[in-house]
Amino acid sequence: MKSKLLIALLLILASSAVIAGKAEDQQIKSRQSAYGFAGWNLGKIKDQVVDHPDTYNKDQVIAAANAIAAVANSGLGALFGPGTDEGTGWAKTRLKPEFFQQPEEAKKLATDFNREANELAKVAAGGDAGAIKTQFAKLADTCKACHKSFKIKE
Amino acid sequence: MKSKLLIALLLILASSAVIAGKAEDQQIKSRQSAYGFAGWNLGKIKDQVVDHPDTYNKDQVIAAANAIAAVANSGLGALFGPGTDEGTGWAKTRLKPEFFQQPEEAKKLATDFNREANELAKVAAGGDAGAIKTQFAKLADTCKACHKSFKIKE
Numbered sequence: 001m002k003s004k005l006l007i008a009l010l011l012i013l014a015s016s017a018v019i020a021g022k023a024e025d026q027q028i029k030s031r032q033s034a035y036g037f038a039g040w041n042l043g044k045i046k047d048q049v050v051d052h053p054d055t056y057n058k059d060q061v062i063a064a065a066n067a068i069a070a071v072a073n074s075g076l077g078a079l080f081g082p083g084t085d086e087g088t089g090w091a092k093t094r095l096k097p098e099f100f101q102q103p104e105e106a107k108k109l110a111t112d113f114n115r116e117a118n119e120l121a122k123v124a125a126g127g128d129a130g131a132i133k134t135q136f137a138k139l140a141d142t143c144k145a146c147h148k149s150f151k152i153k154e
Numbered sequence: 155m156k157s158k159l160l161i162a163l164l165l166i167l168a169s170s171a172v173i174a175g176k177a178e179d180q181q182i183k184s185r186q187s188a189y190g191f192a193g194w195n196l197g198k199i200k201d202q203v204v205d206h207p208d209t210y211n212k213d214q215v216i217a218a219a220n221a222i223a224a225v226a227n228s229g230l231g232a233l234f235g236p237g238t239d240e241g242t243g244w245a246k247t248r249l250k251p252e253f254f255q256q257p258e259e260a261k262k263l264a265t266d267f268n269r270e271a272n273e274l275a276k277v278a279a280g281g282d283a284g285a286i287k288t289q290f291a292k293l294a295d296t297c298k299a300c301h302k303s304f305k306i307k308e
């Protein structure tokens with residue numbers, strides 16, 4: 001009887017681990033989607049205000065900046081649960097374990113990204129391409145800072 | 155000389171195909187990210203207004219609805235270029251070739267999604283959980299309609 005109970009307990013533990021793994025993988029997949037969507041919109045703004053300013057389209061840049069702000073304001077913290085420095089969403093996560101070892105730094109970098117993304121949405125609405133370019137650079141710096149600290153290089 | 159010219163031409167054609175393939179794969183990856191991000195936010199709203207209404211949090215539902223509207227308003231059409239019913243972004247695309255054979259239907263379904271997503275953002279701002287639930291169902295219907303016509307089942 002004891003061994004049967006032990007097997008049953010082990011099975012429960014094993015299935016819990018699978019469920020936990022799936023929840024973590026879903027968080028990883030959602031955050032890869034969120035940053036992938038933000039990246040596409042960052043690329044559009046870079047194209048129109050940095051690389052080819054002759055193609056600047058106010059409405060398109062507003063939509064892109066609003067999309068990035070919506071990502072920043074969507075509560076991304078919920079997608080960085082414990083253990084999500086390991087696992088596979090769309091692809092294997094590139095989050096460094098340091099993210100969980102330096103929570104104050106992670107919070108600061110997330111706050112920086114949020115602030116500059118919301119500022120970009122405001123500046124984009126104003127329609128001054130030069131001001132958008134300046135603010136875009138500030139936002140891009142917050143991306144790079146976080147990648148440097150917490151994202152594994154490809 | 156003629157054969158050298160032919161080889162050079164073939165090399166150019168081959169590398170163009172690779173570049174074209176990469177551009178298509180990037181579109182597929184960006185749209186998988188966009189819908190993945192929208193799906194995460196749809197899941198949060200479903201959780202708070204359909205499955206566990208006792209957990210309804212007005213600000214979180216507003217942020218989620220704004221995120222979905224930002225996806226809908228981001229110009230997704232640019233991610234459905236010719237030939238993108240084949241290729242691999244984060245994963246192999248599940249877009250049916252019918253999408254390109256029925257452009258009027260595709261446009262109608264995209265317009266429906268856009269309209270209901272923007273309406274959900276408006277209703278979410280009002281803070282009436284019942285009204286949000288009704289509008290959420292309308293939006294979900296537009297997702298299902300498009301999947302039925304144009305998305306390959308897993």
